[in-house]
Amino acid sequence: xxxxxxxxxxxxxxxxxxxxxxxxxxxxxxxxxxxxxxxxxxxxxxxxxxxxxxxxxxxxxxxxxx
Numbered sequence: 590x591x592x593x594x595x596x597x598x599x600x601x602x603x604x605x606x607x608x609x610x611x612x613x614x615x616x617x618x619x620x621x622x623x624x625x626x627x628x629x630x631x632x633x634x635x636x637x638x639x640x641x642x643x644x645x646x647x648x649x650x651x652x653x654x655x
Contacts (some may be wrong), residue, residue: 590644597639604634625653 599607611632622630626647633640647653 590646591650593643593645595641597641598637599634599639601637607639627653 622643626645627643628646630643631641633642645653
């Protein structure tokens with residue numbers, strides 16, 4: 590298992606729209622994440638920054654991310 594993290598700046602005026610999109614994630618998106626060998630995908634919000642974290646359980650990260 591490998592751990593990955595990423596940081597993304599979120600424009601403050603888009604925060605509410607961002608929250609709405611992430612309240613009810615489409616089942617197809619969740620299935621794709623699982624099919625790409627990703628587990629424990631979590632996104633944290635602080636000020637204008639988003640920090641995403643996930644654990645990768647596959648053997649070819651580049652292929653799974655494609």
